Each structure stands twice: as C-alpha cells, then as structure tokens.
Amino acid sequence: MRHTILAAGLTTIAGAAFAQTPVLTVYTYDSFVPDWGPGPAIEAAFEETCGCDLQFVGAGDGAALLSRVRLEGARSEADVVLGLDTNLTAAAAETGLFAPHGIAPEGLTLPVAWEDPLFLPFDWGYFAFVHDTSLADVPGSFEELAASDVSIVIQDPRSSTPGLGLLLWVQHAYGDRAAEIWAGLADNIVTVTPGWSEAYGLFLEGEADMVLSYTTSPAYHLIAEDDPSKAAAPFAEGHYMQIEVAGILAGTDQPELAREFLAFMLTEGFQSVIPTTNWMYPAALPAEALPEGFETLITPDSALLYSPEEAAEIRDAAIATWAGALSR
Structure with a gap:
C-alpha cells in the first residue's frame, strides 16, 4: 500500500x-x-x-x-x-x-x-524636438536651430532608435548637406545619451531647452499631468516617421x-x-x-521615411557623417 x-x-x-x-x-x-x-x-x-x-x-x-x-x-x-x-x-x-x-x-x-x-x-509616430512653451524664438527648421543658441539633448544612433531616426531625418531632408547641418548643430548639443529615457529626463531637469522625442510626447504631460506647458516644434523640412x-x-x-x-x-x-x-x-x-x-498634437506637413532597405544602405555613412561633425 x-x-x-x-x-x-x-x-x-x-x-x-x-x-x-x-x-x-x-x-x-x-x-x-x-x-x-x-x-x-x-x-x-x-x-x-x-x-x-x-x-x-x-x-x-x-x-x-x-x-x-x-x-x-x-x-x-x-x-x-x-x-x-x-x-x-x-x-x-x-x-x-x-x-x-x-x-x-x-x-x-x-x-x-x-x-x-x-x-x-x-x-x-513622428520624431520632433520637444520644448517648454515658455521658450522664446522656437526654431522651425534644422537650419534655424543651428543658427540659434537653443540647447538640445539627443540620443546616440548606435544604441537608440530615436537617435538613428534623427540622423535619417537630417539625411532625408538635406542629402549631401547633412554634414553641414551637423556641423552647425554641434554647438547646440549639450550631450548625447544612450537612450530616450536618459535624454528626456535631462530635458525635464532643465539641462537643455529641447530634446529629441516625438510629436506625441506633449500628450503625456497634458493627459497624465494636466500640464499643457510642453510642445513639439513643427519643422519646415517635415518630420521623419x-x-x-x-x-x-x-x-x-x-x-x-x-x-x-x-x-x-x-x-x-x-x-x-x-x-x-x-x-x-x-x-x-x-x-x-x-x-x-x-487632437491637440501637431501634424507634420510632410512625412519623411526611408524604406528598410534604404535605411540599411545609408545607416553607416550617416553615422560616420554625424560622428565626424561632432568630433571637430
């Protein structure tokens, strides 16, 4: 038994x-x-x-x-x-x-x-630079941003999809002029973070005037925090998707x-x-x-997007252009 x-x-x-x-x-x-x-x-x-x-x-x-x-x-x-x-x-x-x-x-x-x-x-979504609505003279293009004293935080394209998206955004909008645009932006960049969370945190802590994020980011502050003080800057070149x-x-x-x-x-x-x-x-x-x-979010006049094959083809060259401009 x-x-x-x-x-x-x-x-x-x-x-x-x-x-x-x-x-x-x-x-x-x-x-x-x-x-x-x-x-x-x-x-x-x-x-x-x-x-x-x-x-x-x-x-x-x-x-x-x-x-x-x-x-x-x-x-x-x-x-x-x-x-x-x-x-x-x-x-x-x-x-x-x-x-x-x-x-x-x-x-x-x-x-x-x-x-x-x-x-x-x-x-x-669409990539965009997010800022506080109190910011005076919000740039409306990469060229205006490069010519301004506005400080920005961006993400590393080698580890971050927003960071890579920014490179492709500039490349799509300016083509052979991408290196010139990055040279102009170099002194606007406070720091380059490994990922989105670190960059957005620095922006919220007041370490920069603008941060690379999304057109939808202000919705978080409006809906979750009842705070309408954040906005995404519409850029004349269009926005990368x-x-x-x-x-x-x-x-x-x-x-x-x-x-x-x-x-x-x-x-x-x-x-x-x-x-x-x-x-x-x-x-x-x-x-x-x-x-x-x-419904309060901006809608880009022009949506920019490379095909997966095109993005893969130009990725390394775009990163090299970006790294070269920032290292000067």
Whole structure:
C-alpha cells in the first residue's frame, strides 16, 4: 500500500512538473517595462488569455535590442523582440535570427502600407524636438536651430532608435548637406545619451531647452499631468516617421505562443494601452479611439521615411557623417 501511495505521489509530482506554466520571454526597450510603461498592462491582458507567464526583459534602447540579439545569436533566451523599427528591420532580417510570423494583419491604421513576413508593427509616430512653451524664438527648421543658441539633448544612433531616426531625418531632408547641418548643430548639443529615457529626463531637469522625442510626447504631460506647458516644434523640412515592430526569434522554444502574442499585439487589448503608456499612435486603432488630448498634437506637413532597405544602405555613412561633425 505504501508503495502504491508513493508511486501515486511521484506520478502527481511528475504531472505537475510537466504541467508547468509556459514562459514567453520578450526583449524590449527599457521604457516599455516600468510601471508607467505599457508592459505591465499588456502582460496582465495577455496572461488572461494565454495560460502563460509573459516576461518582459528590458535590453537598453531600441537599437541596443538588435545588438544584444545578434550577440546572443541562437543561444538567446528571448522568444520575441519588441521595439525595433523599420530603420533596423533589414539589418535584423539579414541576421537570419528571425522567423516568419505567418500572420495576415488586419485593421492596421498606419499611414503607409505594410508588408513584411518577419515583423509586425505595434505603434508609430513622428520624431520632433520637444520644448517648454515658455521658450522664446522656437526654431522651425534644422537650419534655424543651428543658427540659434537653443540647447538640445539627443540620443546616440548606435544604441537608440530615436537617435538613428534623427540622423535619417537630417539625411532625408538635406542629402549631401547633412554634414553641414551637423556641423552647425554641434554647438547646440549639450550631450548625447544612450537612450530616450536618459535624454528626456535631462530635458525635464532643465539641462537643455529641447530634446529629441516625438510629436506625441506633449500628450503625456497634458493627459497624465494636466500640464499643457510642453510642445513639439513643427519643422519646415517635415518630420521623419518611426514605425516600431516586433518579431519572433527562430530559436524560440515557444513558437505557437510567440505567434499568439504577435496576433494579440494587433488587438484592442494591446493597442488601447499604447496611447497613454507608450505615448505613440497605435498601429491598429482608429483615430476616433485615441484619448482626448491627442487632437491637440501637431501634424507634420510632410512625412519623411526611408524604406528598410534604404535605411540599411545609408545607416553607416550617416553615422560616420554625424560622428565626424561632432568630433571637430
């Protein structure tokens, strides 16, 4: 009898071990993970339906995500990478580390068409320089900014997707004159930070007049803080667009769960969290579903965007131009 009971107990323990809750690990950028970011609400919403343990892991800023995944290779513990953008997707695809998602996205509200077998969008926005409304003589172009005494904080394009977006913004707007523009901006730059969070924090601490961020950033202050004192400066050249994406790693041991997460990413349960936590435009939510306050944001007269292939082709040269101008 004791042997029977013991055997039954061992069977129960073994069954419990095999029935462990599956874990889905998602690498993302640091600002996605904190309590004030989208991570916690999205984790709770997805876990209600997946029967899994969703774990977000902060891995620096957006561009640092690709560096980490490339370094870890097939040994990576991540199942999904969330937070690359279209300026990096061609380089990410070339690693061979990402698997096709097999999802036909429906209900996308991006301002551009979307076709990518490896990556799906979750939000988008326009880069902009954010300032306090008390700032006198707000520059309305890169040339005006370079000619002014206005101080700015920007992000490193080698580790930060906004930093890379700024380089491509200048390159798209000025082409062969990009080096001249950067030479003019060099004395406006207070510092270059590894990521967006550090740069925006310095701006809020009064260390600079303007910070590279997004046209949607003032919505945070207006909606979350009831503070209308921040604004994004409209630039005559137009504004460069960012589309943020997620992809499944080919080495995942949870391929179906990873695919389920990407499908969930385009549902209201995920998308409705984005506007007031990531402070971006959701990729699959109509404009009328945006919270009150978003209607006050500037809309660029011209949207600038390189294709993923074009961005990959000019990235290294744009970084070299930027680094050369700032080192003089």
